[in-house]
Structures are given as C-alpha cells and as structure tokens.
Amino acid sequence: MHSLCCSVQSGDFINEVKFITDRTLLLFYHMKNIGYYIGFALWFLVSLLPLRVLYWISDLLYYLLYYVARYRKRVVYGNLESSFPGKSPQEIEKIAKEFYAFFCDYIVETIKLFSISEKEMRRRMRFEGLDELEKDFASGRSVSLYLGHYCNWEWISSLGIHCDVQCGQIYHPLENKIFDRLFLYMRGRFKAQSIEMDATFLTVLGWKKKGIVNIVGYISDQVPGYHNIHYWTDFLHHDTPVFTGAERISKIMDTSVYYIDIERPKRGHYVGRMVKIADTLNDKPIFYATERYFRLLEDTICRHPQYWLWSHKRWKRTREEFNRLFSEEERKKRLSRL
Secondary structure (H helix, E strand, O other): OHHHHHHHHHHHHHHHHHHHHHHHHHHHHHHHHHHHHHHHHHHHHHHOOOHHHHHHHHHHHHHHHHHHHOOOHHHHHHHHHHHOOOOOHHHHHHHHHHHHHHHHHHHHHHHHOOOOOHHHHHHHEEEEOHHHHHHHHHOOOOEEEEEOOEOOHHHHHHHHHOOOOEEEEEEOOOOOHHHHHHHHHHHOOOOEEEEEHHHHHHHHHHHHHOOOOEEEEEEOOOOOOHHHOOEEEEEOOEEEEEOOHHHHHHHHHOOEEEEEEEEEEEOOEEEEEEEEEEOOOOOOOOOHHHHHHHHHHHHHHHHOHHHEOOOOOOOOOOHHHHHHHOOHHHHHHHHHOO
C-alpha cells in the first residue's frame, strides 16, 4: 500500500514538473516572438527614413565608433598595416577612417533593405554582364557566384529580381535568434533563398535532381576553422587559409563559376560586374576556382581598400598551429578526400 502511494505521488510530481516545464518553454517561445516583432517594428520604422537622413545617422555613428567606442581599432589597423606594408602611417590612417565611415554606411543601408522598393533597389544596385548569366541559364546550366565582404554585400541579394531562376545565398546562422530572423526576412525580400551553410550541398543537390536551374552566392573570404582548412594561398601579403567548399560543390554540380566585382561610384550606389572564372571546373586543376577568386578579390580590394571588412580577424589561424594540430599524414588524408 505504501509503495502504491509513493508511486501515485511520484507520478503526480512528474506531471507537475512536466506541466511547469511546458508552460515555461511556451512562455520563452512567446517572449522570443514578442522580441522579434518589437525588433521588426523598430527596424522597419527606421528603414522608412530617406537614405539622406540615414546617412546623417551614419555620420554620427562614425564618430561614435571611431573616436568613442574605438570599435576593433587594433584589429583594423593591424590588418591594414600587414596587408599594405608599403603604405605610410598617414595612408593607413586615411584608409582606416574611410573604412569606418563606409562601415557605418553599410549598417544604415542594410537597415534600409528592410523596406526599400524594388524600383529604388534596381536604381541603386545595378548589375553588368547579366547576358552571360542568361546564356548559361538558357542552356540549362546553373551558376556558382563568388563574392566577398566588400561594399554592401547584403544588397547583392537583389540579384534575384534580375534572374528568372532559383536564387540562393549561403549564410551562417546568427547566435542571436531574433537578429537571425530579422536578417533572414531582409535577405529574402528580393527572391533570394537563404541556405544554412551546413545544408548547402543537400539543398543544391536537391535542385539539381529536380532540374531546377539556379544561381548560388558564396561569400568565401572569411577565416575557416582549423578542421575546414584544406588550402592556403598568399592573400594581401599573408599566408592565408581559405574556404574551398564552394569550389568542391561547383565541381560536383558542374556549374559555371563567376566572380562579382563590385564598385561604389557614389554613396548609396553600387555596380556589380560579372566575371566568368570557368564554364566548368571538371577540366581544371584542384583549387583553380579558389585561387582565381582570391586573385580577383585581391585586385578589387587593392583598387579601393576602404570597402572591405577590415574589422574581421581574418588571419587569426596560422599554418604553424595547423601543422601542430594535424600530422603530415593527416594533412595528406584530408587532401586525398577532395
């Protein structure tokens, strides 16, 4: 009898705990939704301001970031000095200040993406060389598009309104789930589907099996983790580990490969020019596209260096540490699997 009572009480206790847990999780779920809707409303309202007003905000933000918060100044100056050893301290300072000014423009321009009309986006973000893409699409070929964190890379998502095919862009989910949802909404306004990095291969493979012609953008200039390093190249005077996933996927899917060369003729206006890297990678040596991409990106950056993301800790991974973590045999095995 005593055992039975304990069993009943234990069951009641478990049900109570489950009830409280479910209610708590439900509360957190609604709180997250509330946070998202508040963030959405605020971001949307700010985005309704004309760009000229947003640029006034950008000018103020520049002084706050550069002079008050000193946001990542050591990283920015360190990257610039090591990337341009031939430039004087005055030239480095000029580029750094221009970078911070542009970075603040990037922030307000990205906010504007929340509500900007298709008509205005077409006027402010133009693309050249689309006829080459159309030839590939017409022949049933999909396209891999390399780009970098250069100029306003978020605005390149508007390519979807110029291409009558499935458009995709690879992204890494943000840790803050509210901001992650906000960015997903923003990036999807002009027909581009955001694809989580880990789901890239299966998503593109699914499109290929269904015969869906597509163009997928790969931002491949960030630093990979040590377990994702398969290739090193000289980039801006650094021994640089690079992502090679875009090339591997492009080769397996047999896509045409392009690089988009971005220019900023004036504030709030960009021009993206399509540069073909290869019709196919199946007749090219390993890392051909990766190497070509970094040479093109380097040329773009050197032309107007202030528009690249210098606040990123791009060279925090070293070959010495990589060689310490992986034996020569392990490194050869990694290459043999490519």
